[in-house]
Amino acid sequence: MTGEGIIQIHNVTKTYRNGSEALVDLNLEIQKGDFLFVTGPSGSGKSTLLKLLYGEEKPNPGQGEVIVDGAPMHRLKGDRLALLRRRLGIVFQDYKLLPRRTVEENIAFVLQAQGYTKTEITRRMPSALKVVGLQHKATCFPSQLSGGEQQRVSIARAIVSTPPILLADEPTGNLDPDNSRQILAILRKLNEAGMTIVVTSHDEAFIRSANRPMVQIRNGQILSGPE
Numbered sequence: 338m339t340g341e342g343i344i345q346i347h348n349v350t351k352t353y354r355n356g357s358e359a360l361v362d363l364n365l366e367i368q369k370g371d372f373l374f375v376t377g378p379s380g381s382g383k384s385t386l387l388k389l390l391y392g393e394e395k396p397n398p399g400q401g402e403v404i405v406d407g408a409p410m411h412r413l414k415g416d417r418l419a420l421l422r423r424r425l426g427i428v429f430q431d432y433k434l435l436p437r438r439t440v441e442e443n444i445a446f447v448l449q450a451q452g453y454t455k456t457e458i459t460r461r462m463p464s465a466l467k468v469v470g471l472q473h474k475a476t477c478f479p480s481q482l483s484g485g486e487q488q489r490v491s492i493a494r495a496i497v498s499t500p501p502i503l504l505a506d507e508p509t510g511n512l513d514p515d516n517s518r519q520i521l522a523i524l525r526k527l528n529e530a531g532m533t534i535v536v537t538s539h540d541e542a543f544i545r546s547a548n549r550p551m552v553q554i555r556n557g558q559i560l561s562g563p564e
């Protein structure tokens with residue numbers, strides 16, 4: 338450990354209230370510009386790991402530190418947490434799009450919430466749509482899109498504010514191999530442009546085909562990697 342990673346997880350143990358030990362004394366450091374896969378079977382702790390990175394969950398009191406882009410996520414709450422989250426793009430397996438908003442409204446919504454001006458939102462929209470190849474779907478509603486397209490909208494929404502870090506929790510979990518490859522190609526492009534990317538997936542064959550560093554988690558501990 339050099340202690341200089343853009344993401345640092347130090348000796349983190351996370352036990353849920355019902356007694357589930359999701360992570361046990363886990364250490365992981367991710368450098369700026371890395372593209373890392375986190376894999377492991379269902380229940381191994383992948384989602385919990387990402388939740389700690391975006392502050393949705395905290396380690397047990399006194400049991401570990403989570404530093405993201407210099408901020409102590411294990412301690413941040415309220416407005417300070419909300420501010421730091423703006424520096425993270427987050428993508429979920431189930432897309433989490435607003436059904437009554439169009440593609441561009443879904444993407445604009447995040448920027449509006451962050452206080453961007455209309456002019457700035459209009460300026461950013463075309464490149465966000467272009468990265469995911471959906472310029473022609475800007476005025477469609479989510480129900481008019483395929484699963485793969487919906488996931489691409491959720492990626493556009495995550496990166497429209499150009500965050501330095503993108504976290505994706507099972508982004509291809511609901512997609513067929515073709516769509517999964519498209520998502521992977523987009524993530525690669527974002528990584529080549531300098532974004533640090535962390536992706537969870539239980540699909541080891543898919544990860545191996547991606548040929549990227551990966552860590553394996555079992556029972557809340559790192560079994561191997563990054564390798």
Ligand SMILES: Nc1ncnc2c1ncn2[C@@H]1O[C@H](COP(=O)(O)OP(=O)(O)OP(=O)(O)O)[C@@H](O)[C@H]1O
Nearest residue numbers: 353355357359378379380381382383384385386539
């Ligand atoms: N909110 C919660 N309350 C109680 N236990 C939880 C909670 N979330 C997760 N767990 C438990 O913590 C452990 C790790 O869960 P986690 O969701 O992090 O695993 P995962 O590897 O992401 O699994 P999957 O691939 O199925 O999403 C599991 O035993 C799970 O049952």
